[in-house]
Amino acid sequence: MFTITEFLHEEVKPALGCTEPGAVALAVARACEQLSARAERLEVVVSDNIFKNGIAVGVPGTDGARGNEIAAALAVFCGHSAYSLEVLKDATPDDLRKARAFIDDGKLTLTANGQGGVYVKAKAYAGGETGTAVIEQTHGNITLVKKNDTVVFEAVPSCDSATPKTTEKNASVSIPDQVKTMGFEELVALADRLSPEDVDYVWRGIEMNLRISDFGFDHEVGLGLGRTIRTSAGANYSTDLAAQVKAISAAASDARMAGVALPVMSSAGSGNHGITAILPVYVVGAAHQKSREEIARAVAYSHLATSFVKSRMGRLSPVCGCAVAAGAGAAAGIVNVLGGTDAQAQKAMELVLGNITGMLCDGAKESCALKVGTGATEAFYAAQIALAGGGMAVSQGVVDVNSFTRTAENAARLNREGMKDVDHTIIDIITHRCVS
Numbered sequence: 001m002f003t004i005t006e007f008l009h010e011e012v013k014p015a016l017g018c019t020e021p022g023a024v025a026l027a028v029a030r031a032c033e034q035l036s037a038r039a040e041r042l043e044v045v046v047s048d049n050i051f052k053n054g055i056a057v058g059v060p061g062t063d064g065a066r067g068n069e070i071a072a073a074l075a076v077f078c079g080h081s082a083y084s085l086e087v088l089k090d091a092t093p094d095d096l097r098k099a100r101a102f103i104d105d106g107k108l109t110l111t112a113n114g115q116g117g118v119y120v121k122a123k124a125y126a127g128g129e130t131g132t133a134v135i136e137q138t139h140g141n142i143t144l145v146k147k148n149d150t151v152v153f154e155a156v157p158s159c160d161s162a163t164p165k166t167t168e169k170n171a172s173v174s175i176p177d178q179v180k181t182m183g184f185e186e187l188v189a190l191a192d193r194l195s196p197e198d199v200d201y202v203w204r205g206i207e208m209n210l211r212i213s214d215f216g217f218d219h220e221v222g223l224g225l226g227r228t229i230r231t232s233a234g235a236n237y238s239t240d241l242a243a244q245v246k247a248i249s250a251a252a253s254d255a256r257m258a259g260v261a262l263p264v265m266s267s268a269g270s271g272n273h274g275i276t277a278i279l280p281v282y283v284v285g286a287a288h289q290k291s292r293e294e295i296a297r298a299v300a301y302s303h304l305a306t307s308f309v310k311s312r313m314g315r316l317s318p319v320c321g322c323a324v325a326a327g328a329g330a331a332a333g334i335v336n337v338l339g340g341t342d343a344q345a346q347k348a349m350e351l352v353l354g355n356i357t358g359m360l361c362d363g364a365k366e367s368c369a370l371k372v373g374t375g376a377t378e379a380f381y382a383a384q385i386a387l388a389g390g391g392m393a394v395s396q397g398v399v400d401v402n403s404f405t406r407t408a409e410n411a412a413r414l415n416r417e418g419m420k421d422v423d424h425t426i427i428d429i430i431t432h433r434c435v436s
Contacts, residue, residue, distance in 0.1 A: 002175050004190040004300065005198055010175045012205060012303050013140070014263040015271045016086040017256070018364045020054035020316075021071035023139040024110075026087045027122035028072045029079025034131025034147040039076045039124035042102075044068070044110040047119035048423045049316035051112035055430055057364035058259020061091030065100075066259070069110050072122070073099035081133075084140045086263060112427065118269075118315050137174070138315055139269045176268075179311040184404055185342050187308055188332070191301040194293070202296040205265030206282050209252055209275055212262045216251030221258040222366040225373055226251020241287055245280040245380045250373035252279060253322075257366050267303050267326060268310040272364075272372055276326035277302045280376040281333035284383075290337055302326075302333025305349065312412035318422035319415040320361040320371050327375030328352040334383035346404040347391035351382035354392060354399040357411045358419075362426050 002010075015022060024044060032039045046054075046068065054068035062070055071088065078095040079087050102108060113119065120135040134144040145153040179187060194202070216226045229247035233240050237247075252275045256264055267274040281302045285295035306329025313325055331348035335341075340348075355378055359371060385391060395401050398410040 002178060004193050005195065007175060007190060007304070007307075008198060008201055008300065011268055011307055012201075012274070013084070013266050014086060014208065015139075015266045015274075016089050016261065016263045017060040017071075017259060017271075018054060018057040019085055019139040019266065019270055020050045020364060021057065021059050021068050022085040022087060023050060023118065023120050023135050024054060024068045024122070025071040025075040025079050026081055026085065026140060027120040027133045027135045027142070028075035028124065029087050030081040030133035030142055030145055031122040031124040031131040032076055032079065033081060034133075034145065034152065035124055035126040035129050037126040037129070039126050039131075040107065041125040042072060042076065042108045043123045043125075044072050044108070045113050045119075045121045046110065047115050047117055047316070048112050048427055049116055050118065050120060052423055052427050052430065053316065053361070053364045055363055057257055059088070060259050060261035061088055062096055062259060063093070064259065065096070069103055069108060070099060072110060073102045073108055076102060076124070081142070085266075089261070089263075114424075116314070116316065116423065138176070176307065176311045176315070179307050182308075184305075184308055184346060188301050188304045188342060188345070191297050191304055191336070194297055194300055198300070199293055199296040202299050203292065205274065205278055206295070206299060208263055208265045209278050210248075210282070212255045212260060212264055213248050213252035213275075213279065215260055215262060216253075216255035219255070219260075221260060222254030223369050224254060225369040226254050229373070241284060242377060242380050244287070245283050246373045246377045248283055249275055249279045249376035250369045253369035253372040254366070257364060257368050267306050267329070268321070269315055270322060270326075272322035272368055273306060273310070273326040276322050276372050276375045276379070277306045277329045277333065280330040280379050281337055284334050284380070285337040288338065294337060298333045298337030301336040301345075302329045305329040305332035305345065309349070309353070309408050309411070312408050313415050314412070317415050318361060318419040319357065319411075320359040320375075322368065323356055323359050323371040323375030323378075324353065324411070327356065327379045330376060330379035331382040331386070334379060335386055338383070338387055340383075340387050344386040348379070348382040348386035350392055350399050350401070350404065350407055351385060352378050353407055353411050354397050355382070357398055357414060360422060360426070363430065
């Protein structure tokens, strides 16, 4: 059993830019670090999910460039694997110029392998040397590193960690895999065990995500959804909590999807999940003048509830996790910050899952702000219904009112079985659109 501190440091981490290009850049950086000279050529293979999510999203430090390829090429010139998912934070305009030339000269190939989940394999070449790095299961989890044909590091696919995992058969089970076996009440009870240091860490994430939200309000980035919502609310904005929840969350996603070079605090491996899981809970807690500790506990509760759903759906999936999983988590967090019970939190999550389960993930891009905004808003209203004693009275759709665990598993089954061909269709659409 893990502690809340271990959970936070494994599942709630800073990320610079979209985590899919970030994972590509991280694998490339680690592969290049095995060479004694600058890489002359790169071969990168990614899962369908990584390919889809990274193809059209802005990459920080690139002056508006998009996609996995520019992230991979940049990592050749400025990537540092020690930075984990902030691997490209030292990028300069000169690095960008060199990266563009690297691509234009045909030195990079990047292909999808037809598989789902998180997978990146980068192989770098320089002279007679090769360096290889593989990422599996979670975005920052490097499981294999080779210098030429010699394995220099190997780990079982597990949760992202600074501590290398062993290859023994009884190696420790990842936190997402442990979450998948836990009951809801058992999991969210961890939020009551925050240390002062944990509170500080949670607030670091709140402040990080508020900072990028402010940037989205102050600059013309992405769709400008956050600014549009705030402007449309007019004089009522200061008292309209639903508008604030949606606007502040959307503004953060506006900036992040545009490739603004500011980190966000992620949740369950995704920055947009982190935006949705954190900001609505903070906005409601602050509006109700809750204490620093109460808000931190509720945000931690939201992260845990998000993980409860996400661990069953999978790290990357055809369903939009930032709206569905993190939206459900945020609903639970709002219930918690307003003094509700675990039962009410589950009722709120049921409402979100019964509402927007099935929302497609068609790749990371500016329109993710719309989905983040939807998840945040539906979380807010679902929490209000649950706190008033409402909720679904009988089982319907994916919702099983007799067991929230079965509800989460039903939503996951819909995602896993009912939508199993969606990613292939989306990738075919994207690929043919890019060719044409």
